[in-house]
Amino acid sequence: MTSQMEDKLQDECGVFGCVAASNCTTPVDVANIISIGLIGLQHRGQESAGIVTNNASIDDGMRVHKGMGLVSAVFNPIILKQLDGNLGIGHTRYSTQGKSEIINCQPFVVDTKYGKIAVAHNGELVNKSKLRRDVLDRGVGLSTCSDSELITQLLCLPLDSEKSLEPDWTGRLRHLMLRTPASYSLVLLHGGAIYAARDPFGNRPLCIGRLEGDVGGKSPDTVGWIVSSESCVFQSTGAAYIGDVQPGQVVKVTNTGVTYTTAVNSGQSAFCIFEYVYFARPDSIFEGQTVYDVRRRCGAQLAREFPVDADVISTVPESATPAAFGFSRESGIPYDEVLAKNRYIGRTFIQPSTRMRKLAVEKKFGVLVENVRGKRIVVVDDSIVRGNTMGSIIRMLRSGGAAEVHVRIASPPVKNPCYMGINIPTPKELLANKLNLEETTKFLGADSLGYLSVKGLLSCVTSGRGKLVENGHSPETKSNGSCGTGHCVACLTGEYPVQLEW
Ligand code: SF4
Incomplete structure (x- = not known):
């Protein structure tokens, strides 16, 4: 439903991830940073919140806490202390798929043949009905109607029964992108890495930041990295904006740094224009410009x-x-x-x-x-x-x-x-x-x-793009998108950027 009282369109989720660097002297409280990040993304969803952390060096299982309500109601200092670990992901939800109940809270944690993974996403798979039928036809059960659960199952199934699975999570995310063109920005936690991925059309936002030790100092150390739906949380978490995750890109973040892979190059981009119009906080940066501007x-x-x-x-x-x-x-x-x-x-x-x-x-x-x-x-x-x-x-x-x-x-x-x-x-x-x-x-x-x-x-959206680009990770947007500028305007024009399969 829309936010009826405000007569606005309603966004549905915020995703966040944090990884502490291995060689830093400043301690990084990962769960605390994720909770601050989720509070900064609260405008994207107020129904439920969740955090999953992992300690890659001990490998004693993931810590999970999820609950209904605002981030401040779901987490307190005692719970956050129990969520120890040197990396983690978080989610704040507004439901478009599935009821507003605890079973649909994200991140989803599942056991796979490669070990446990946790997944949180923002968006909705345009061909979800077909994908669900495919998964069920291959003998895999689904316990919720959440796209996140569907995504976790798709990541563990080869493209077809003849093919074998990709050897790593970047490859498996590429296979996911080949199956479904939109719409998702997601974070995946496995072992000592977080993978951040945007669908090949880049419909939902996702960006990367660098956590600074001596915040505001002249040459601040890097003490970790964060991934977030919006950059508005960077100041409150002591992070510097690096750039947007590009459409079809997978970004792997470990305690030693960030690796960028173009998994699928669709040649198109269809970033949701309503992120600029209403959804995002005005202090967020997309495509190298502030939403305010x-x-x-x-x-x-x-x-x-x-x-x-x-x-x-x-x-x-x-x-x-x-x-x-x-x-x-x-x-x-x-x-x-x-x-x-x-x-x-x-x-x-x-x-x-x-x-x-x-x-x-x-x-x-x-x-x-x-x-x-x-x-x-x-x-x-x-x-x-x-x-x-x-x-x-x-x-x-x-x-x-x-x-x-x-x-x-x-x-x-x-x-x-x-x-x-x-x-x-x-x-x-x-x-x-x-x-x-x-x-x-x-x-x-x-x-x-x-x-x-x-x-x-x-x-107005295109004339200021790229003003705030940093570190060479250019937030370029290709010019052959659905409306010729790389932005989705389907709710305004009826021209959809991707073929809809139901
Ligand atoms: S611009 Fe596109 S993605 Fe955004 S609300 Fe409209 S139809 Fe949906």
Whole structure:
């Protein structure tokens, strides 16, 4: 389901991994670093969390702890102390596949003929029905409907009964990529190594960082490495950004360093554009640019595409704030706040009916009357899905005395389902499929409405790529992707980057 109260698309998972370096003098508390990383990725999933650690030098079995709820509720200092080891992986989950219950919590740990492995992933396999049938036909049972369990089984089955398995996990991950083109970013723990892999289309994000001993020092030692869905966690874990894991790439991390292998070269890339629009934290870096920077450019482009005479530019706190700043700077109209947010109503607070959802919006926001009274206001938001919150916000602003309320959306209308791991309501529930622009403006009660164009969005995403590249691990994106820029925009255009098999 989407986050109904916020009327947004909902992402589904965050993955994280940490390996301590062998020769460092500064102790690295791996479980603690993973828990901090997962807290930094909490916006990607709040239903459950899990950590698996291993001590490669003792080889006495993996330590596992998983539970329902927020990371801070699942882990405490006593539990983290029990998760000793010099490497580990973690996961925070929002369910798209499988119920929200403990059996589906990740990481998954399974015994294989090569020893125990633990796997955590973000995404959804586009051909999962076919893959499940293949696995079951070959006599392998599946105990959950989770894609993670399916992935672990696929990693231990040769491509077909004639072929033998690849000799190592990098090769087995390559075989996984040959079977399923998207969508997954995953971390796999085995023995003394973590393997980080992105599907051949690079649909979900994944990046690598270097843990620094003397954080902020002039020449800080490397005391380990981390792998994360987003780089926003790097500062809080004392890590420096190295770069994105490339589409189709497998990165092996051990206590001596990092090895990069191009496992599959699809010649295409289809990174989810909604990571830029809404999912990711603004301080994360993708393709060598911050998400904040892209959102600000989207706001500026929106001002060029849909200019308006107004007194104040504002936003619905707080995911669209960078876009509102961009709109303000480009239009020359000052930015100010018109809504105060109650920060203690969480993103997952699901309201059972439309009436309750409308009231929930009023519980969540209060109008800053002095900033609103008599003003012509432009409300910038990042997206509209069902349209069940913006109407309430406009009514609140009018009650607060706004002279005019204009709405500007820093992404194009969402019209199509996603088959790559993002929960989008059915096409008939989507506002953009029910009403045209004029009808939507009337439905919302706005004085005017404008959506950023697909072309405008893509130009904002591509124009700043590569600005923050470090260490030669260039976050290049190939230019022959689904929409010609290496980004998936299927929910906006209906053009899917991969063939869908069901
Ligand atoms: S269809 Fe593509 S752009 Fe839209 S949410 Fe899914 S992966 Fe992201």
